[in-house]
Amino acid sequence: xxxxxxxxxxxxxxxxxxxxxxxxxxxxxxxxxxxxxxxxxxxxxxxxxxxxxxxxxxxxxxxxxxxxxxxxxxxxxxxxxxxxxxxxxxxxxxxxxxxxxxxxxxxxxxxxxxxxxxxxxxxxxxxxxxxxxxxxxxxxxxxxxxxxxxxxxxxxxxxxxxxxxxxxxxxxxxxxxxxxxxxxxxxxxxxxxxxxxxxxxxxxxxxxxxxxxxxxxxxxxxxxxxxxxxxxxxxxxxxxxxxxxxxxxxxxxxxxxxxxxxxxxxxxxxxxxxxxxxxxxxxxxxxxxxxxxxxxxxxxxxxxxxx
Amino acid sequence: xxxxxxxxxxxxxxxxxxxxxxxxxxxxxxxxxxxxxxxxxxxxxxxxxxxxxxxxxxxxxxxxxxxxxxxxxxxxxxxxxxxx
Amino acid sequence: xxxxxxxxxxxxxxxxxxxxxxxxxxxxxxxxxxxxxxxxxxxxxxxxxxxxxxxxxxxxxxxxxxxxxxxxxxxxxxxxxxxxxxxxxxxxxxxxxxxxxxxxxxxxxxxxxxxxxxxxxxxxxxxxxxxxxxxxxxxxxxxxxxxxxxxxxxxxxxxxxxxxxxxxxxxxxxxxxxxxxxxxxxxxxxxxxxxxxxxxxxxxxxxxxxxxxxxxxxxxxxxxxxxxxxxxxxxxxxxxxxxxxxxxxxxxxxxxxxxxxxxxxxxxxxxxxxxxxxxxxxxxxxxxxxxxxxxxxxxxxxxxxxxxxxxxxxxxxxxxxxxxxxxxxxxxxxxxxxxxxxxxxxxxxxxxxxxxxxxxxxxxxxxxxxxxxxxxxxxxxxxxxxxxxxxxxxxxxxxxxxxx
Numbered sequence: 001x002x003x004x005x006x007x008x009x010x011x012x013x014x015x016x017x018x019x020x021x022x023x024x025x026x027x028x029x030x031x032x033x034x035x036x037x038x039x040x041x042x043x044x045x046x047x048x049x050x051x052x053x054x055x056x057x058x059x060x061x062x063x064x065x066x067x068x069x070x071x072x073x074x075x076x077x078x079x080x081x082x083x084x085x086x087x088x089x090x091x092x093x094x095x096x097x098x099x100x101x102x103x104x105x106x107x108x109x110x111x112x113x114x115x116x117x118x119x120x121x122x123x124x125x126x127x128x129x130x131x132x133x134x135x136x137x138x139x140x141x142x143x144x145x146x147x148x149x150x151x152x153x154x155x156x157x158x159x160x161x162x163x164x165x166x167x168x169x170x171x172x173x174x175x176x177x178x179x180x181x182x183x184x185x186x187x188x189x190x191x192x193x194x195x196x197x198x199x200x201x202x203x204x205x206x207x208x209x210x211x212x213x214x215x216x217x218x219x220x221x222x223x224x225x226x227x228x229x230x231x232x233x234x235x236x237x238x239x240x241x242x243x244x245x246x247x248x249x250x251x252x253x254x255x256x257x258x259x260x261x262x263x264x265x266x267x268x269x270x271x272x273x274x275x276x277x278x279x280x281x282x283x284x285x286x287x288x289x290x291x292x293x294x295x296x297x298x299x300x301x302x303x304x305x306x307x
Numbered sequence: 308x309x310x311x312x313x314x315x316x317x318x319x320x321x322x323x324x325x326x327x328x329x330x331x332x333x334x335x336x337x338x339x340x341x342x343x344x345x346x347x348x349x350x351x352x353x354x355x356x357x358x359x360x361x362x363x364x365x366x367x368x369x370x371x372x373x374x375x376x377x378x379x380x381x382x383x384x385x386x387x388x389x390x391x
Numbered sequence: 392x393x394x395x396x397x398x399x400x401x402x403x404x405x406x407x408x409x410x411x412x413x414x415x416x417x418x419x420x421x422x423x424x425x426x427x428x429x430x431x432x433x434x435x436x437x438x439x440x441x442x443x444x445x446x447x448x449x450x451x452x453x454x455x456x457x458x459x460x461x462x463x464x465x466x467x468x469x470x471x472x473x474x475x476x477x478x479x480x481x482x483x484x485x486x487x488x489x490x491x492x493x494x495x496x497x498x499x500x501x502x503x504x505x506x507x508x509x510x511x512x513x514x515x516x517x518x519x520x521x522x523x524x525x526x527x528x529x530x531x532x533x534x535x536x537x538x539x540x541x542x543x544x545x546x547x548x549x550x551x552x553x554x555x556x557x558x559x560x561x562x563x564x565x566x567x568x569x570x571x572x573x574x575x576x577x578x579x580x581x582x583x584x585x586x587x588x589x590x591x592x593x594x595x596x597x598x599x600x601x602x603x604x605x606x607x608x609x610x611x612x613x614x615x616x617x618x619x620x621x622x623x624x625x626x627x628x629x630x631x632x633x634x635x636x637x638x639x640x641x642x643x644x645x646x647x648x649x650x651x652x653x654x655x656x657x658x659x660x661x662x663x664x665x666x667x668x669x670x671x672x673x674x675x676x677x678x679x680x681x682x683x684x685x686x687x688x689x690x691x692x693x694x695x696x697x698x699x700x701x702x703x704x705x706x707x708x709x710x711x712x713x714x715x716x717x718x719x720x721x722x723x724x725x726x727x728x729x730x731x732x733x734x735x736x737x738x739x740x741x742x743x744x745x746x747x748x749x750x751x752x753x754x755x756x757x758x759x760x761x762x763x764x765x766x767x768x769x770x771x772x773x774x775x776x777x778x779x780x781x782x783x784x785x786x787x788x789x790x791x792x793x794x795x
Contacts, residue, residue, distance in 0.1 A: 020722075080607075103604045105575050105602055105604045105605035105608075106575070106602055106604070106605075107534065107602075109502075110497075110502050110503060110504075111534040114502070114503070114533065115535060118535075141721065142721075143721055144721020144722060144754065144755050145721070145755065148721050148754060148755055152719060152774075162666070163666065164665055164666020164667070164669075164718075165664070165665075165666075166663075166664040166667050166718040166719065166720065166721070167670065167718050169719045169721060170778065173719055174777070190665055190666075192577075193499050193502050197500070219669060222499050223499055223500050224499070224500070226500075246666055246670040246673060247669035247670075247673065248673045249673055249676055253626070254626065256626050256627075256652070257625075258650075258652070258672075258685060259665040259668055259687070260665045260666070261604065263669075288677075289777065290670070290777055290779065291777040311737065312733060312734040312738060314730045314734075314763065357734065358693055358694050358695065360724070360727070361726075361759070384766045385762055385766075
């Protein structure tokens with residue numbers, strides 16, 4: 001199985017006529033068993049189509065045309081319009097919103113996340129590449145064109161969660177090359193506030209029988225790793241976790257932000273060194289190099305199976 | 308070993324170069340503005356040649372691919388292979 | 392982006408929170424005039440975006456306007472932690488009975504803002520939290536529901552403050568929370584918040600930090616405060632090399648080839664994307680390499696931009712070779728980056744085969760990209776070579792290179 005999405009998941013693309021969205025739509029339609037993209041929304045473009053996907057002015061029109069609730073939406077509209085687009089999706093009954101857009105102010109993100117929580121919906125991102133279930137479906141630009149995605153991602157027992165879109169693919173490719181496929185890979189986004197953190201996705205992986213281990217990519221900034229450590233300790237998770245921490249050099253440069261907006265170190269707890277220590281305390285092994293990850297996670301899966 | 312930093316060449320057949328309608332279509336199709344449409348036909352923007360993304364939209368606009376096309380996209384880094 | 396104290400205090404004043412009758416100036420004579428207007432003892436405070444100004448001699452007390460002028464002249468010339476002051480604040484020395492703390496920050500785990508209040512002010516709130524945890528109150532508030540007085544009342548009361556102090560503090564803390572939300576702040580702090588002899592409260596110092604992504608919707612405020620659009624106020628000021636990197640990135644709107652940070656090594660880096668750059672920078676250093684810079688490529692930049700970035704790095708004094716490396720790309724194209732970096736070498740009259748220590752970008756359009764690299768004799772690697780191994784090879788090459 002997988003988490004969040006499967007072959008039957010229906011979704012729309014908000015902002016579908018934009019340059020990147022057109023590509024993303026093509027990629028998702030081509031990948032795996034072919035995503036069920038039941039509509040696209042761009043205000044003022046009702047009646048057009050993008051790669052055969054009908055375009056509507058509103059989410060409500062897309063839902064009406066589909067004739068049933070729609071599971072998800074990929075939102076790729078400019079930052080100033082993202083909050084409204086996400087509110088529109090949630091208020092029209094959509095339960096899974098993947099936000100691709102970068103550079104959205106934190107206040108807007110926090111408002112979207114709070115509305116989602118009130119309505120029982122989930123947000124992935126912003127500033128993310130989405131979700132992929134190898135050989136089945138992808139929702140978002142993750143892995144790129146179908147051909148490229150197929151090269152990097154293979155089905156298997158590892159759940160991948162990453163604050164960097166590109167590194168989701170890099171790590172999955174390394175796992176695949178070592179014969180370790182992925183159950184689901186999720187690019188959760190690089191911002192300071194995101195819809196779904198490691199700890200918030202763990203219960204889903206925990207409940208997924210296919211998943212036997214977790215690999216995460218992490219960076220300085222924020223308290224997400226501390227939250228994960230706490231979750232793992234409190235819930236005595238059955239899943240071993242291997243983490244890769246990038247940006248160790250940033251510890252020498254307080255106050256500077258590199259890579260993603262979320263990497264700004266605002267306190268001692270946010271530094272790479274501090275995070276590595278915290279993860280280790282929770283029994284999460286931290287890899288020095290990406291190529292060490294497959295062996296580390298295999299060993300841990302085996303040792304738990306033997307225990 | 309190659310030593311010049313040009314990667315793409317574009318040729319428009321003489322017979323087609325004065326076609327203002329083709330010029331308009333090419334200018335509209337190209338995402339990186341290689342073609343310029345004017346009253347006298349097609350002009351090439353040399354500074355944008357290397358920005359070519361090999362998308363073939365110009366070939367489609369010209370209505371033919373490969374050797375038969377009035378527009379030829381040449382990969383200089385690939386022994387002058389034609390994009391078709 | 393951080394505000395200077397004089398700007399932060401103005402933001403506080405506009406929000407309806409009482410402040411002292413201070414003045415800001417860059418001129419010692421004017422400092423004297425302000426002190427005369429205030430008409431009593433004053434404090435002269437350096438306006439710098441760095442901590443420890445008190446220790447560094449950036450805060451001085453004056454009993455007369457003449458003294459204020461002399462102190463201002465001194466402080467205006469005083470560099471603190473590498474920062475020259477923007478000016479000085481001339482502040483009346485208030486008769487404070489007690490110092491409090493009020494602040495609002497984001498809680499990324501709860502995904503809500505949190506009001507923080509303490510009757511122990513004037514020192515770092517982290518220190519108070521450690522030493523007297525019962526003296527620090529915290530209260531999250533909704534992003535969607537309207538702010539209400541009781542929320543401020545609860546956080547203040549939770550620290551044991553009651554009586555008329557409580558009632559006078561409620562509107563101040565509530566206004567601070569509102570200011571935080573309305574101005575897209577990531578930090579809004581009044582410390583100390585002083586209680587004067589007559590029982591009234593006044594903000595004696597303030598720290599404000601506005602979110603960079605939201606600057607666009609606060610143009611008026613920023614213009615009123617005189618903050619230039621080009622001001623980034625990073626922890627250290629941008630170097631000419633970094634500014635040149637911004638120019639490269641701004642030349643067109645296709646993708647990113649920038650976010651340059653200068654270092655003093657000999658190995659130029661043309662790397663990406665966000666996470667890949669962090670990983671690669673660490674890897675180069677782990678192998679004993681000395682990077683000349685940090686940067687990021689992503690979002691499929693134009694050939695011209697990739698070329699501009701590579702040229703900038705290649706032209707940096709002390710750079711002997713560049714390493715062009717990214718995590719597997721799906722949006723950025725291998726062939727486009729290959730064209731850009733090769734072009735950069737050739738336009739500078741350099742041999743790409745010699746100057747590019749390694750090219751490790753697998754992914755979208757790699758067949759085409761590798762074809763180009765082969766043609767120019769550039770050493771390249773596909774995805775079977777890890778980021779770490781690519782970094783090792785680059786370092787090895789540069790350390791084996793003959794000194795120039």
